[in-house]
Amino acid sequence: xxNTSLPREQVKKVAEMxxxxxSCEELKKLAKQLSQTINYIKILGKIRLxxxxxxxxxxxxxxxxxxxxTGKCLRLKDYFRTKSIF
Numbered sequence: 706x707x708n709t710s711l712p713r714e715q716v717k718k719v720a721e722m723x724x725x726x727x728s729c730e731e732l733k734k735l736a737k738q739l740s741q742t743i744n745y746i747k748i749l750g751k752i753r754l755x756x757x758x759x760x761x762x763x764x765x766x767x768x769x770x771x772x773x774x775t776g777k778c779l780r781l782k783d784y785f786r787t788k789s790i791f
Contacts, residue, residue, distance in 0.1 A: 709743045
């Protein structure tokens with residue numbers, strides 16, 4: 706697999722589209738980091754997932770929410786104990 710190396714001009718264009726102002730040092734650093742990220746995504750793209758079923762969670766737990774219970778509510782005059790601010 707060929708490693709991708711993003712040109713700085715392309716990284717600068719992406720930064721401009723995101724309305725980010727970046728320095729020359731940041732541009733150099735971001736170009737390297739984005740290239741590494743793209744190369745890693747290419748590696749992940751080679752993983753065979755044919756025999757793996759999709760999942761939304763892995764704990765095996767389901768319906769773990771509690772029942773709604775009503776309780777005593779605060780009265781408005783008990784909640785606001787400050788003088789008027791207007």
